[in-house]
Amino acid sequence: METVYLSRRNLLTLLSKLDRKAIGEATECTLIKRDNLHPKYPQTMENISIVALEDEDYYTERKAGPVSPLDEVVIKGR
Numbered sequence: 001m002e003t004v005y006l007s008r009r010n011l012l013t014l015l016s017k018l019d020r021k022a023i024g025e026a027t028e029c030t031l032i033k034r035d036n037l038h039p040k041y042p043q044t045m046e047n048i049s050i051v052a053l054e055d056e057d058y059y060t061e062r063k064a065g066p067v068s069p070l071d072e073v074v075i076k077g078r
Helices: 008-022 069-077
Strands: 030-033 048-051
Touching: 008 030
Parallel strands: none
Antiparallel strands: 030 048
């Protein structure tokens, strides 16, 4: 299985990009990761793009899958 590691900073950046897009700013909501030389957390592919989408854009054909009840509270509170 391929693995990519996202730091809190990466995740917050993606959320910021979604918020910026929502207010009309130009952003592709994408991170490009090329960090396969990290000494502790090397991703397993040479590079990858990670694209953030709003739930209503992604879940058009099905409902979102289950998450831990502890995390669900955070998601709904957003």
